[in-house]
Amino acid sequence: MDDKFKIGGKELDSRLFIGTGKFADYNQIPDVIKASKSQVVTVALRRVDFDIPEENMLEYLSSDVIMMPNTSGARNADEAIKIARIARAASGSNWVKIEVISDQKYLLPDNFETITAVEILAKEGFVVLPYMSPDLMAAKRMVDAGAAAIMPLGAPIGTNRGLKTKELVKVLIDEIDLPIIVDAGIGRPSEAAEAMEMGCAAVLVNTAIATADDPVLMAEAFGQAVECGRKAYLAGPGATADLAKASSPLTGFLRNE
Amino acid sequence: MSFYDEIINLQNIDTQASLKNTTTSKIASIIDKPKLRPDDFLALLSPAASDMIEQIAQQAYKVTLRHFGRCILIYTPMYLADYCVNYCVYCGFNASNDITRRKLSLVEVEMEAHEIAKTGLKHILILTGESRQHSSVSYIKDCVSILRKYFSSIATEIYPLSQDEYAELIAAGVDGLTIYQEVYDQKIYADIHPKGPKRDYKFRLEAPERAGQAGVRTINIGPLLGLANWQQEVFKAGIHAAYLQKKFPDVEVSVSLPRMRPQCGDYEPECPVSDSQLVQSLLALRLFLPRVGLTISTRESAELRDNLIPLAVTKMSAGSSTVVGGHTDSKDSVGQFDISDDRTVDQMRKVVAAHGYKPILKDWHDLT
Numbered sequence: 001m002d003d004k005f006k007i008g009g010k011e012l013d014s015r016l017f018i019g020t021g022k023f024a025d026y027n028q029i030p031d032v033i034k035a036s037k038s039q040v041v042t043v044a045l046r047r048v049d050f051d052i053p054e055e056n057m058l059e060y061l062s063s064d065v066i067m068m069p070n071t072s073g074a075r076n077a078d079e080a081i082k083i084a085r086i087a088r089a090a091s092g093s094n095w096v097k098i099e100v101i102s103d104q105k106y107l108l109p110d111n112f113e114t115i116t117a118v119e120i121l122a123k124e125g126f127v128v129l130p131y132m133s134p135d136l137m138a139a140k141r142m143v144d145a146g147a148a149a150i151m152p153l154g155a156p157i158g159t160n161r162g163l164k165t166k167e168l169v170k171v172l173i174d175e176i177d178l179p180i181i182v183d184a185g186i187g188r189p190s191e192a193a194e195a196m197e198m199g200c201a202a203v204l205v206n207t208a209i210a211t212a213d214d215p216v217l218m219a220e221a222f223g224q225a226v227e228c229g230r231k232a233y234l235a236g237p238g239a240t241a242d243l244a245k246a247s248s249p250l251t252g253f254l255r256n257e
Numbered sequence: 258m259s260f261y262d263e264i265i266n267l268q269n270i271d272t273q274a275s276l277k278n279t280t281t282s283k284i285a286s287i288i289d290k291p292k293l294r295p296d297d298f299l300a301l302l303s304p305a306a307s308d309m310i311e312q313i314a315q316q317a318y319k320v321t322l323r324h325f326g327r328c329i330l331i332y333t334p335m336y337l338a339d340y341c342v343n344y345c346v347y348c349g350f351n352a353s354n355d356i357t358r359r360k361l362s363l364v365e366v367e368m369e370a371h372e373i374a375k376t377g378l379k380h381i382l383i384l385t386g387e388s389r390q391h392s393s394v395s396y397i398k399d400c401v402s403i404l405r406k407y408f409s410s411i412a413t414e415i416y417p418l419s420q421d422e423y424a425e426l427i428a429a430g431v432d433g434l435t436i437y438q439e440v441y442d443q444k445i446y447a448d449i450h451p452k453g454p455k456r457d458y459k460f461r462l463e464a465p466e467r468a469g470q471a472g473v474r475t476i477n478i479g480p481l482l483g484l485a486n487w488q489q490e491v492f493k494a495g496i497h498a499a500y501l502q503k504k505f506p507d508v509e510v511s512v513s514l515p516r517m518r519p520q521c522g523d524y525e526p527e528c529p530v531s532d533s534q535l536v537q538s539l540l541a542l543r544l545f546l547p548r549v550g551l552t553i554s555t556r557e558s559a560e561l562r563d564n565l566i567p568l569a570v571t572k573m574s575a576g577s578s579t580v581v582g583g584h585t586d587s588k589d590s591v592g593q594f595d596i597s598d599d600r601t602v603d604q605m606r607k608v609v610a611a612h613g614y615k616p617i618l619k620d621w622h623d624l625t
Binding site (some may be wrong): 021022023024025026045046047048049051052054069073075079082083086101102103104105106109159160207210211 | 615
């Protein structure tokens with residue numbers, strides 16, 4: 001079955017993106033990527049230490065994965081743009097996940113500033129994937145600004161609470177002609193599968209893998225769950241009913257007419 | 258409106274009665290709450306909560322793991338000067354202490370920076386005593402311009418400034434502010450700050466707000482434990498942090514709970530705080546403010562710090578010296594206080610890793 005995922009001029013087999021922010025040991029990351037079969041890994045520039053090889057996350061990534069720097073720490077469009085430019089110069093990757101967060105309590109993204117950053121960076125040739133609060137009008141503006149995909153949150157970062165924004169994400173899947181990638185909030189493989197069944201193009205997972213007792217095994221589980229969910233979406237799940245069919249239909253008496 | 262108005266309101270709360278009346282069943286219900294109110298936070302500082310410290314710790318561990326992962330940021334302090342015009346009765350830099358004072362020249366600042374940078378650290382906290390003559394804002398800016406070559410994040414722990422002065426430092430490359438109120442109780446504050454500009458309680462209390470208005474990225478506050486009743490002080494510090502989080506949503510707010518350590522002079526803490534009270538305070542802060550940074554310095558013992566790695570803490574200092582020029586040549590100087598954990602940065606990195614956590618040396622990238 002040919003089900004390639006096309007984004008930013010690349011064809012991907014895997015629909016699981018991996019975040020790297022919360023791992024106890026960078027040496028786990030190559031094994032996590034391998035077990036999950038992920039081909040896109042996001043790295044926060046704020047954590048990359050170019051002076052010490054063992055502290056430089058980029059040293060842990062093989063050349064066959066796409067490095068997607070993210071703008072963690074940016075509080076406005078201007079900071080996100082600066083971070084993206086530094087990251088591209090340092091890593092050679094023109095992919096960027098825009099993360100503009102001006103709320104440190106819930107870590108909710110600022111859609112307004114994000115739109116501005118998308119517009120400028122897309123013009124500069126970046127493959128821009130904006131992290132956003134799932135809002136249809138904001139997503140449309142990001143499409144117009146040149147985004148390569150839209151990354152709505154499932155729940156606030158680090159909460160592992162699952163697809164709390166499901167209804168809003170469904171609207172984006174229906175109305176936006178770009179890949180919808182759920183980023184943040186997914187706590188379990190079953191929730192990743194659920195997002196994929198709904199029609200999301202991919203999911204991004206960090207906390208749930210990095211903080212598992214066995215991150216490598218959890219990465220494998222997420223990889224499989226994403227594949228399963230995607231297959232279910234392609235298969236077209238049968239209609240579901242809220243109630244079992246009554247053995248004595250309530251309108252059975254009408255047949256006697 | 259500032260946090261000063263909140264402090265006045267807090268004085269009307271009978272915290273002691275609330276603490277006394279808290280039951281273990283109340284604590285059990287608080288532990289499972291997704292969001293705590295201020296009265297829940299106060300209850301977590303009660304004797305009843307201390308009976309349930311293990312259950313609270315289990316929850317604090319989970320909350321910290323979800324929000325911060327297995328990561329501990331490591332930084333070190335660098336003392337620029339110890340001249341001081343204040344008379345804080347608990348401090349080694351007290352103006353009446355007959356110690357040899359020193360201020361680093363810019364050449365010496367560079368030497369210290371070079372020495373610290375060899376450890377791999379990228380986050381530095383610079384400190385001075387309060388002396389606008391010896392440690393002027395322009396001197397601090399000159400130091401920052403040198404330090405920027407070596408570090409990706411520079412925070413200050415200096416005397417309180419005006420909003421314009423904070424803006425000057427931020428423009429020069431400072432991204433963080435640490436300022437401890439020392440004691441939130443106004444009467445005790447007046448007693449232990451008998452002379453000098455630090456007597457102005459309100460100007461100090463509102464300093465984080467002036468820095469926030471000026472656009473600082475991180476603010477770290479806290480009480481100096483040992484000067485007053487620990488529960489009231491920790492409660493007020495937590496309310497202060499919550500206030501700052503709400504007023505400045507884009508600022509990363511942290512809380513430190515430094516405990517009194519021996520220093521030059523003979524001041525004995527009026528209200529010593531035990532290890533279990535310190536831990537209870539950290540855990541209560543974590544459940545009340547899940548996203549707040551919690552810092553534990555080398556004032557605390559190696560053993561206690563090691564045990565705190567998985568328990569709510571997010572930042573630790575290492576390789577510390579409280580002496581001006583302490584990273585290069587400190588033969589004749591006296592420190593602000595004695596440190597307890599004297600392990601090097603390299604040792605601390607290994608210890609954090611051995612506990613299954615990632616020692617983070619860099620968590621910000623200078624964008625200017």
